[in-house]
Amino acid sequence: MSASNTESRTVLEALGVTKRFGETLALDGVDLSVSEGDVVAILGPSGSGKSTLVRCLHQLESIDGGAMYLDGELLGFEEHRGGIRPRSDRQIERQRRQMGMVFQQFNLFPHWSVLRNITEAPVKVHGVPMAEARARALELLDRVGLADKADAHPRQLSGGQQQRVAIARAVAPNPRVILFDEPTSALDPELVDEVLAVMKSLASTGITMVVVTHEMAFAREVADRCVFMAGGRVIEEGASAEFFTQPRTERLRSFLSRYSEGQREGEEVQA
């Protein structure tokens, strides 16, 4: 994949994005550019603004400054009489439909079957015929190894199974890019691998992915590029090969060294 990166176009872009929660400056001028087909891993200590960034990109939170683009279209705002103004709710919903999101806590809809969780968005917001959505959902379930769980309810599944359903749900409407916010952090260690395997196979299909993660091995192996955040800023970014072997900043070096010591808890220490 990396070979074609130079020619491929930018799908998702953030320019100087800032986000404030009261006094806290959660994002402090974040720049991010995601090329088509790329897998971008976002790493960083707890509280560095990784979740906030993906939530802002998906317009689950509003931003206070900067700009974000999806396929060159300004997200959340539109030009109006020589200035810009917020888009209508319908426009924002239309933009959201072009992206998918996978949450740390899965957030499957517990009152619907697994199948309906996956078909609902294609049918109800994208206007796909039910039969078609169903066939695709079953095919996706097969791909994530849960073909036999179509009629189960989410609470009857293990965490790893729920997250695999959540991934199928995000993929179903064929989004331009899928955002993952720590998809394996709420899972028991023995369930992490099954989810990472699904994500890895998803990456190989060429779909664009932005993955907030603490799984260094996954980032190193699957991601094309890595972004290191701390204190609401992007400290360092680069192709994953160099990112791990030749970190340029001291902060990234100490962050990585804590992981190589095998301390998963290292992420809790504020950089």
Place this chain on the structure above:
Amino acid sequence: MTTPSSTSAGLTVDVANARPRFRPWRVVGGTIIAIILLQVVVFLVTNERLEWDVVAQYLFDPTVLSGLAMTIFLTIVGMVIGSVLGTVIAAGQLSDFAPVRWICQLYVGIFRGIPPLVQLIFWFNLAYLVPRITIGVPFGPELYSWSANDLISPLTAAIIGLSLHEGAYMSEIVRSGILAVDPGQRDAAKAMGFSGRQTFMRVVLPQSMRVIIPPTGSQFIALLKGTSLVSVIAMGDLLHSVQVIYNRTYQVVPLLLVAVVWYLFVVTLLTMGQRRIERYFGRGYDRAATTAPRTGSIRTMLTGAVPLPEPAGGRGVGRGRRTTKGDRR
């Protein structure tokens, strides 16, 4: 499969052969309850002033039955309008547009605060305050106009009064139900491109039902009994109909018993309906709830022996999901 172990005394242990344990305090408690129940039954059967023959005579009296029909009609209409109104007001209270929030909070404050009896009398006498009801351009020409006296009958006054009162209570119930839904659900729905309306109707409301149904059942029953207030504006409800009869025959106690029997009958039906609805909306939440062993029979009460539950199929995946682990915030 079983390999019985042995105690120090050399006894072979298998708990399947255990004898039930004798629990003396349960015997004492059970006896006291039985005595009290017996006394109540004796009182009900032997007290001649209850005049059960008169109760039987009027139980299916056409006046009583039409009163019962009116009570049920008012309860259902009040509940339907109240629930719709309550849901709208609850959504309004959670709106991010402040004036909508304020007006909804004001509504709840007023209609929950004024006793329903006062509201009924007020609506019944609306014509005194507002002789004509007009639809038109504000401060401009009239389009339609009615005399309030034609519009407000005892029936419309009762429906308006009960529905508005019910709406205020229901909005608080619905609001707490909405707040009980995990915010992650709203995020997920929005992330999928659902509109605010779709998110509310398809994701938030169905899940809040589990929390909304039990207090709504109580509310339904409270409204059923609350309709007896409309007798003050001469609406022919159940209570009013027995009053009409005992004002003529002076058989106050048996006729009130007629009303009591019907109220209890309808309340029992409602409670049974509520349990069914609870089970329906609880699906997908707790698998244990439907398979839990029933305790509390006389035998288990005395011995403490609980029938063994069927072993659950497969291993209990997903039950012990650790959700706090990743929450470092």
